Every structure is written in C-alpha cells, then in structure tokens.
Amino acid sequence: MGQASSGCRPSCCHQEAAQRGDEGCEQRFPAPAHFDFTAEHGSDCASVAGREDLDIEGVTMGACLSEAFGQNSSEAIALSLSGISSGAVRSKVLDPDLEMLRGISLTSTLLGAGQVWRYSPETFTSQQRMALYAKSKPIKQLDMFISHTWWTPGWRKAAALFLQSTWHLILVSWVLCVATTFALSVGGVLPLPFVYQANLGGFQGLCPMGCWILASGILGPLLVSFASLYVPCRSPVCFVDVACIHQEDPALMLRGVHGIGGFLAVTRELRVLWSPPYLSRLWCIFELAAFRKANPEGKITLAPLFIEMAVICIWSLLCLANIVFWIARSGRNGASVVAYLITVVPFLPSVHMLRKNYLAKQKLLSDMKSFDLSLVQCYNESDRVFIHSAISEWYGSGRAFTRFVQGPLRNELVAPILATNLRWPYILIFITPTFSLSMETLASLIMGGAPAECCVAWIAGMLVANNCFVVPGGLVLLIYLCDWLAEPRGSSALWNCLQSLGICIFFMVIAMAVSAASNLLVAAGMWTALAWLGIVGVSYLGLQVCFAGRLRQPEKAPEC
Numbered sequence: 255m256g257q258a259s260s261g262c263r264p265s266c267c268h269q270e271a272a273q274r275g276d277e278g279c280e281q282r283f284p285a286p287a288h289f290d291f292t293a294e295h296g297s298d299c300a301s302v303a304g305r306e307d308l309d310i311e312g313v314t315m316g317a318c319l320s321e322a323f324g325q326n327s328s329e330a331i332a333l334s335l336s337g338i339s340s341g342a343v344r345s346k347v348l349d350p351d352l353e354m355l356r357g358i359s360l361t362s363t364l365l366g367a368g369q370v371w372r373y374s375p376e377t378f379t380s381q382q383r384m385a386l387y388a389k390s391k392p393i394k395q396l397d398m399f400i401s402h403t404w405w406t407p408g409w410r411k412a413a414a415l416f417l418q419s420t421w422h423l424i425l426v427s428w429v430l431c432v433a434t435t436f437a438l439s440v441g442g443v444l445p446l447p448f449v450y451q452a453n454l455g456g457f458q459g460l461c462p463m464g465c466w467i468l469a470s471g472i473l474g475p476l477l478v479s480f481a482s483l484y485v486p487c488r489s490p491v492c493f494v495d496v497a498c499i500h501q502e503d504p505a506l507m508l509r510g511v512h513g514i515g516g517f518l519a520v521t522r523e524l525r526v527l528w529s530p531p532y533l534s535r536l537w538c539i540f541e542l543a544a545f546r547k548a549n550p551e552g553k554i555t556l557a558p559l560f561i562e563m564a565v566i567c568i569w570s571l572l573c574l575a576n577i578v579f580w581i582a583r584s585g586r587n588g589a590s591v592v593a594y595l596i597t598v599v600p601f602l603p604s605v606h607m608l609r610k611n612y613l614a615k616q617k618l619l620s621d622m623k624s625f626d627l628s629l630v631q632c633y634n635e636s637d638r639v640f641i642h643s644a645i646s647e648w649y650g651s652g653r654a655f656t657r658f659v660q661g662p663l664r665n666e667l668v669a670p671i672l673a674t675n676l677r678w679p680y681i682l683i684f685i686t687p688t689f690s691l692s693m694e695t696l697a698s699l700i701m702g703g704a705p706a707e708c709c710v711a712w713i714a715g716m717l718v719a720n721n722c723f724v725v726p727g728g729l730v731l732l733i734y735l736c737d738w739l740a741e742p743r744g745s746s747a748l749w750n751c752l753q754s755l756g757i758c759i760f761f762m763v764i765a766m767a768v769s770a771a772s773n774l775l776v777a778a779g780m781w782t783a784l785a786w787l788g789i790v791g792v793s794y795l796g797l798q799v800c801f802a803g804r805l806r807q808p809e810k811a812p813e814c
Contacts (some may be wrong), residue, residue, distance in 0.1 A: 273322040276630040347644050348548045350516035354509055356390040357491035360398070360419055368412025375496050390498045398492040401541045406529035406559070414527060414562035419489075420479040421679045428686050431474030432693055435466040448584045450698045454708045455779045460586060462467070463694065463703025468580055471690025472573050492525075493517055514541065519548035528558040530614055532623045536632035540641045543655060546663070547648040556667040559639075560614040565680045567611065568729060569687070571604040576687040580694070598762050605761070606754040608736040611664040616740060622664040627652045681726050689721045707780045715776030715783030723794040724768055730797055732761055750771050788808040 363370040375383060402411055438444045446462035499510035518524065524545040532538050545552060575597045582597070627645065632638040642652060649655040696712055735757050742750040775786040 255677050270728060270744060274520055334452060347512075347515035347546060348519045350510065350520045351513040352520075353512045355396070355517055355520065356493075356507070357393040357396050358390040358494055358497045359489040360415065360492050361487075361489040362389055363492070363494055363497070364412060364416050364419070364483050368409065368416065370494060370497060371408035371415075372414040373408070378501075380502060386497050387500060387502075390494075393491060394520070396493050396517065398523045398525050399492040399518055399521040399541070399545070400492050400494055400525050400527060401538060402527040403529060403531050403535045403538055405531040405535070406527075410529070410559045411527050411561065413566060414557065416479075417562045417565060418557065419444065420482065421661050421683065423479050423482055424475040425679065425682055425686075427478035428471055428475040428690075431470040431478075432467055432690055436469045436693050436697055439464055439466055439694075440700050442701075446701060447588060447697070450584065450695065450702070451586055452699060452702060452704060454699070454704065454777055457699075457704050457708045458706075459702055461698040461704070463579070463584065463698035465694070467694040467697060468576065468687075468690045471686055471693070472577075475686070493521070512640075515544040515548070517678075518545040521545065521549070521552070523553045523555055524549075525555045525557055528556055528618060530617050530621075533625060534631050536630045536641050539627065539630055540644070542659075542663070543645045543648060554667065556803060560611045560618075561680075563611050564608060564733065565683065567604055567607050568732075569683055571600050572684060572687045572725075574600045576691045598758075601762065602755060602758045605732070605736060605758045606751065607756055608733070609740045609757070612733075612737045612740040615737065619668060623660060625656060625659045625664075626657045627659075659764055681729075684729055685721050685725050688725050689717070692717045692721055711776050711780040711783035714780070714787045715772060719783070719787040719790045720772055723790040724772065727790070727794045727797050728761070728765055728768075730792060731764070732757075735761065 278512045369384065375386070378386070400415075435444065439446065444464055444466050446464040448463045448465065450461045450463040452459055452461050453698070500506035511589065518541060523539065526538075526542070541721060542554070578599070627642070632641070645655050646652055649658060692712075696709065696717060699709055699712060739757060743753055744750065772786060772790075775782040
C-alpha cells in the first residue's frame with residue numbers, strides 16, 4: 255500500500271516532495287490513511303500535529319483525528335487506538351478483521367483508463383470517495399493484494415495491470431482480426447486500393463494491396479481488450495487500499511489500516527507492483543513481512559513496472575516501424591533502401607527509453623541486495639514504532655528481517671524477475687505488428703496471381719522465419735544490450751545519447767544484414783526460403799539458451 259499510515263500527517267507528502275524536488279509526489283496522496291485533514295478541516299489538525307506533547311505512539315493520531323473530526327468520534331477513535339502500543343494487540347496484527355475486509359474486482363480498477371490509479375484521491379470530493387468505496391464489497395477471502403507505493407505515477411501501474419490481465423485476450427483477438435481481414439481480402443470483399451511491386455522467385459508484377467490486415471492487427475486487439483473491461487465476467491477480487499479502506503470515517507479508516515496484516519493472512523497472492531521507491535517505504539515492507547509471516551507458502555508475485563513499460567515501448571516501436579515501412583513500400587517502385595532507412599528513425603528514441611527503463615531493474619537488484627530495515631523511511635513515528643515492533647515479533651529482530659530480505663526473499667523473487675524479461679506472451683505480442691504486415695503482403699501476392707511456389711517461399715521465409723524467429727531474436731539482443739549498457743558510461747548528457755546511438759547503430763547494422771540475407775534467399779525460391787527457415791530457427795534457439803543463462807542467474811545472496 256506504499257505509504258499507508260495510521261497517523262494524521264497533513265503535509266507529509268509535501269514535505270518529502272520538497273526534499274526530492276521534481277521527484278516528489280506525482281500522486282500527491284500518501285495513501286488512504288494519510289487523509290489530508292488540513293485541506294479538509296483547516297488549521298485545527300495542523301495545530302494539533304505540531305504539538306510536541308502528542309508525539310507518543312498512538313496519541314498523535316488519536317488527538318489529531320478527534321480534534322479534526324469533532325468530539326463525537328473521540329470514543330470510537332480512542333477505542334481503536336487504545337491497544338496499538340500494547341504487545342497483546344501487536345501479536346494479533348495478523349488476525350483477520352473480517353468485518354472490515356473488502357475487495358474490488360481488478361477490472362473495476364482499470365475502468366476509465368485506470369482512474370482509480372491515475373488520480374489522487376486527495377482531489378476527490380466526499381461523494382466521489384464514497385462512490386469509490388461502494389465499488390468494493392465485503393468478502394471473506396482475497397484473490398490478490400496489490401502492494402504498491404503512491405510515490406509512483408499511477409498510469410504506469412494501470413498500464414502494467416492492464417497488460418498483465420489482458421495479454422491472453424490481446425493475442426486471441428489479434429488472431430481473429432488478422433484471420434478475418436485476410437479471408438475478406440483474398441475473397442474480394444474488402445477493397446485493395448493500393449499496389450505492391452512484387453519481385454519474388456521469378457514472379458514480378460504489380461499486386462493489389464490493402465491496409466486492412468495491418469490496421470486490424472494493431473487496432474483490433476486494443477479495442478477488444480479495452481471493451482472487455484466493461485463486459486461482466488469473472489475477475490480476480492483484489493485489495494486496493496484507496497477503494498477498500500473507508501476514506502471518510504476516521505475510526506473506520508484507522509481500523510482498516512491496522513487490519514492490513516489480517517487482510518494479508520486471507521490473501522492467495524501478494525502482487526508487488528515494484529517501482530524504484532518501493533523498498534524505501536516502510537508500509538510496503540510491512541506488507542511483505544506480514545504476508546510471508548501469515549502465508550509461508552503463499553504466492554508473492556514481484557511485478558516490476560519496468561517489464562510492462564519495456565513491452566509497451568517495444569510494441570509501439572514495432573507498430574510505428576511497420577506502418578512507416580508499409581507506406582514507404584507502397585507504390586510502383588516497391589521497397590527501397592530509403593524505406594528501410596525510414597524504418598530506422600523510431601529506433602533511437604526507443605533505445606534511449608529502454609536504457610532508462612532498465613536502470614530500474616538494476617536498482618531493484620541493488621536495493622534487495624543492500625536492504626536495511628533501519629534505513630527505510632517512515633514520516634510518522636507511531637507508524638514506525640508499530641511496524642518495527644510487529645516485524646521484530648515475527649522475525650525475532652529487525653536485523654533478522656534484513657537478512658531475510660537480502661537472502662531467502664531476494665533469492666526467491668529475483669530469479670523469476672530476470673526470467674520474465676521475455677515471457678512468451680510478451681514475445682508473441684511483439685511479433686503481432688510484423689506478422690500482420692507479412693499477412694498483408696501474402697494477401698497481395700495471392701490477389702496478384704503469384705505462383706504457389708512464391709507464396710510458399712513467402713510463408714516459409716518471411717511469415718514464419720523472420721516473424722517467428724528473426725524478430726524475437728533481434729529483440730532478445732536489443733533488450734540484452736539496453737540492459738547491459740543501461741548505466742551511462744559518461745557523466746554528460748551528450749555521452750549518454752551517444753551511448754544509445756552506438757547501441758542503435760550496432761543493432762541496425764546486424765538487422766540490415768539479416769534482412770538483406772532473408773530477402774535474397776526468399777526471392778531466390780521456395781527451397782532457399784525453407785533453408786533460411788531452418789537456419790534462423792536453430793540460431794534463435796541458440797540465442798535463447800545463451801542469453802537465458804545470463805538473465806536467469808543472479809548473484810547468489812547469502813542465506814540468513
């Protein structure tokens with residue numbers, strides 16, 4: 255939950271933002287329990303928060319809540335706070351408070367382009383907060399607890415969750431869209447207003463060509479996956495702090511925050527939306543500690559946001575490159591060197607973005623290796639004492655928990671993360687734009703009267719060999735280079751850009767050479783195209799074995 259807290263700190267988010275400068279709180283809502291009492295109730299809360307005589311654990315938030323919300327709520331607040339500092343209550347932190355447990359479907363959080371994640375609840379009116387709370391329902395068990403920090407821009411979390419939950423629908427809808435438009439194109443139902451100059455296996459001629467397969471292969475899956483969010487269907491029930499903890503009633507808010515440990519005890523999966531600030535937030539650490547203590551065999555899914563950001567970046571690059579290539583290749587002159595050079599243009603900014611993206615991966619590995627509980631930040635003393643006391647009780651001491659994170663937990667979580675740089679679903683998503691363009695060309699060849707041998711050569715050499723092996727292999731290489739060279743080798747911005755340019759030039763030289771070889775072999779005929787298919791198939795498997803070993807073998811951290 256990131257910065258969830260039981261204290262009343264009206265300006266804590268702004269204090270840290272001031273310390274961080276531009277890296278401050280983009281979602282200026284520390285978390286549900288950090289309700290901005292100052293904005294809502296003026297100086298009453300602020301005057302209480304500044305009183306030094308109220309810095310005892312549990313007293314600060316109790317006094318602040320009472321003064322801010324009025325004396326009518328003081329008894330409820332006092333009841334909620336009465337045992338926070340006692341060992342008896344801390345020993346029951348993992349007991350589920352089922353009266354307070356609520357869940358919301360994952361798809362509901364993604365509606366409105368992820369409005370739940372993108373907008374700060376601090377900006378919501380009372381009615382909007384209650385409407386959001388009403389979307390969650392009382393439950394007895396959670397499918398997923400989403401752990402995150404509000405210091406990370408919400409659109410990244412929304413995009414990552416969207417891709418994680420809809421990749422299968424994206425692939426299925428892509429197959430249906432491409433197959434349908436291909437059949438309609440070769441059946442003469444869809445118009446083919448453009449032309450393609452074919453030169454393949456002795457066949458030369460102008461072939462009619464459309465844009466329907468490429469357009470449907472790019473736009474169709476996006477439209478279907480977005481529309482699916484509004485279709486009633488089974489979706490994992492998850493805990494999202496801002497929707498599942500009451501944001502208006504201070505007593506219910508406090509009870510919900512201190513029930514988080516119990517909520518984790520009845521959760522099947524803890525999904526950690528990791529971002530660079532994550533391991534520096536004490537409440538995030540509390541959620542990890544509580545879940546592993548309550549569910550020793552429970553599933554922790556470490557889902558760094560940089561993975562989905564890389565997928566979106568690469569897929570967007572390939573879509574743009576294929577659209578540009580389709581435009582450059584259309585017409586009587588056919589594809590030329592200029593067409594290939596134009597396709598290169600989007601690569602430089604994309605490579606630079608990928609390098610910056612993979613710096614986050616290096617920070618993840620470094621943060622887990624050097625984790626120290628005593629250095630984790632918390633801007634409320636009562637929260638800090640509460641969390642440290644609970645962790646010490648569960649793991650024996652804060653130092654023992656530090657060793658647990660550096661050792662067993664790191665070894666458990668880091669290896670799968672390194673392996674998910676190129677998960678198969680994401681590899682398949684990568685090839686959809688290039689495969690769509692190749693299908694467009696195949697339909698054009700068929701409608702232009704190309705011989706069967708030419709069509710077989712295109713299917714073997716371009717449709718299968720290049721799209722299923724060359725493109726994924728090239729992306730494996732590109733990602734490896736951006737990961738390996740993510741750290742700038744020089745201190746100046748110019749040197750950093752030159753480093754990206756060097757990667758881009760190296761990659762494009764290899765890509766151009768492979769593309770030229772494939773074009774020559776496919777144009778030579780069916781048998782050379784089949785030989786090319788065998789060569790690239792074996793080469794891709796070797797590349798996977800080579801890089802998989804490097805990506806999946808992190809430096810072994812010591813066991814406790």
